Each structure stands twice: as C-alpha cells, then as structure tokens.
Amino acid sequence: MAEVTGRPGVVPYITAWSAERSVRPEVVGLPGVGLAYRDELPYDRDSNGNLWTRMAFQCGCGRPEFGRVHPGRQRRAMRGLLCQVCGGPADRTAAGVLWLLKDDRGDWPGWPEGLAATHPPACVPCARAADRLCPHLRGGSVAVRVRDFRVRGVYGALYQGAGPSLRSTGSAIAAADDRLARWILAAQMVRVLSDCSFATLDW
Numbered sequence: 178m179a180e181v182t183g184r185p186g187v188v189p190y191i192t193a194w195s196a197e198r199s200v201r202p203e204v205v206g207l208p209g210v211g212l213a214y215r216d217e218l219p220y221d222r223d224s225n226g227n228l229w230t231r232m233a234f235q236c237g238c239g240r241p242e243f244g245r246v247h248p249g250r251q252r253r254a255m256r257g258l259l260c261q262v263c264g265g266p267a268d269r270t271a272a273g274v275l276w277l278l279k280d281d282r283g284d285w286p287g288w289p290e291g292l293a294a295t296h297p298p299a300c301v302p303c304a305r306a307a308d309r310l311c312p313h314l315r316g317g318s319v320a321v322r323v324r325d326f327r328v329r330g331v332y333g334a335l336y337q338g339a340g341p342s343l344r345s346t347g348s349a350i351a352a353a354d355d356r357l358a359r360w361i362l363a364a365q366m367v368r369v370l371s372d373c374s375f376a377t378l379d380w
C-alpha cells in the first residue's frame with residue numbers, strides 16, 4: 178500500500194490514479210437493513226456503519242485522473258482535516274480551518290453557511306497554488322475560514338430495488354444516521370460548514 182503525499186500544485190492527494198480501479202465486490206440488499214458486500218470485511222464500514230466503496234491504494238501509479246476522487250484518501254483527509262492537495266495538515270487559525278471553495282456566493286443568502294462539503298480543507302501554500310492551477314477553480318475560488326465543520330454523512334451511489342433488481346439509481350448525500358445512508362455505497366465523507374467567514378489568500 179503506497180501512502181504517499183502529493184506535491185503542491187501537481188497532483189492532489191485525493192485524486193485517484195489510473196491504477197486505482199474500483200474493486201467491485203458483489204453488493205447485496207438486505208431488506209430492512211441496507212447494503213452489504215457478500216464477502217464483507219470489517220474495514221468495509223466506517224464507525225457509523227456506512228458501507229464504503231472499495232478501491233485499490235496505488236497512489237502514484239499510472240496517470241492521475243483529475244475528475245476522480247479516491248474514496249480512501251478523501252475520507253482520510255476529511256476525517257483528519259488534512260489538505261486535499263498535499264495530504265499535510267490543513268491550515269487552522271483562531272478564525273477556523275481553511276477551505277478553498279468554488280465561488281458560489283449567489284447560490285443562497287449567507288452562502289456558504291450550511292454547505293455540505295465533499296472537498297477536504299487546504300493548507301495555505303496549496304490553496305494559493307490551487308487558486309491558480311485548478312481548472313475548476315481558476316479565477317473563481319474563494320477562501321473561507323470555518324469554525325464548525327461537523328461530519329454530516331456520506332456521498333455516494335444510491336441503490337434501490339431488491340434481489341436481482343438491486344441497482345444504483347444515481348448519487349445521493351445522506352446523514353450518517355439516516356436510514357437512506359444504509360442504501361448508499363459511500364464514496365466521500367461529507368462535512369457541513371458553519372460559522373464561516375471569508376478570508377483572503379493575499380497573505
């Protein structure tokens with residue numbers, strides 16, 4: 178298992194590499210219980226009992242696939258408040274932990290209060306680099322300090338049906354203790370951002 182950290186501005190820590198394919202064990206639906214793997218192992222579930230997508234850890238092997246997030250590293254970074262780019266500690270001051278977000282200030286009054294974030298936080302050097310280099314952020318990012326960032330639940334593929342008709346019907350977010358979460362094959366941990374203040378990267 179290669180657990181390396183990326184280099185700022187090169188390949189983000191949470192990005193999946195081409196050698197890191199999803200391992201697809203057989204998923205079954207247990208009526209009244211939720212999803213399970215037929216050959217389930219203890220590490221397939223988090224402490225809330227949510228079932229997670231299996232994916233090989235081969236960070237650095239093959240090509241980086243920038244549109245794809247590695248579930249294991251996303252969860253590790255989100256849980257440990259690590260920088261999504263370099264995998265080191267995210268920046269934290271009295272004003273809160275640093276998140277670099279796509280600037281969606283028009284989405285609702287008070288944005289980003291209450292935002293369900295699937296992107297982990299960032300450190301200052303990586304936030305500066307990402308603001309310049311990240312295609313989906315370039316010119317449209319905003320730095321935010323967050324004081325309250327509690328784990329809310331999981332994001333992943335929602336399954337419906339039973340028996341042979343069990344199938345994924347799309348993506349969903351659910352609170353960890355919501356019954357719906359039992360039917361999601363988790364791919365990313367979600368934190369809800371509150372007590373936010375806008376920051377500047379011109380330090």
Ligand SMILES: [Zn+2]
Binds near residue numbers: 301
């Ligand atoms: Zn970093």
